[in-house]
Amino acid sequence: MSQFDDNFAAGSLPALMEVHGQTITYTPVTGSAVSLTAIVGEVNSSIDDEDDGRTEHRERMVTIMTDPSSSFGGVAAPSHADSVTIDSEVWAVDVPGKERGHSVELRVVRTPIVERSREGYRSSP
């Protein structure tokens, strides 16, 4: 870890967590759910056209601590297929990022169906 990461972890990140953090629930695919503080990013949304309908692809970035004993809570080894609950919505952990400064940024996704149809129902735009 770089000096910058050390300084960030020691000073800036706790301050950011204090100001911008919100409580979420982290549920590993095996094990118990834990409540922790996270910085939750804005939702980016797009519609995917598929053979059998259309799906909304929603994703956002979530920053959590990697030290479970931190005052903000944390997860030592977040992984794909874990999930997080944000404001009562469950999001799948798609890509856990690289740990940096005792924190990790997760890309979490939700993919609700917009339209369910037979194959080839919609013509190409």
Added chain:
Amino acid sequence: MTAAVGNLSLGVDRFMTTLAESAAFQSWTASLDANGARRRIHRGSRLPKPENGRTYTRAELEAYRPYALVSSDTYQSAPDSSSSFKFTGTVTLILERDVPAPISDDGAEVEITFDNAIGQIFEDLETRPTPEGHVVVTGIDQSAWTVSHPDVLETQGEFQTVEAVVSYDG
């Protein structure tokens, strides 16, 4: 809904009646009778729109399942005699169910229970008597079934889907 008129629409209606009367379809949908099974059959190329007008909730999708989605596909007619025409056609049939939770970790069981259920429905369609108001099924062309991706579990549930093109004599 507008009533079906004309052989193109009536063919689909009659297929839906035939499907609803299948004992295997009634069993698959846990329906008491053909009327109950009929409520599990949706006519059209897509499910009714989501209740919130935007996206389906998982609970909404799970309330639909198990279901059949039936739509008109192709239509052909030819003279039957000097005064009448005979028509044939195909419908697209989609069957979808939730993967039963107790077996969701057992891939072989997920597969065989689905194959058993769908296969028995197909057998009923192929063999049952076809009184007035029904169609004679003359062929079934089923595509490979799919199971949902784990990443959509929270938003769509875990489900299996198969699509088939069913040929009939009207």
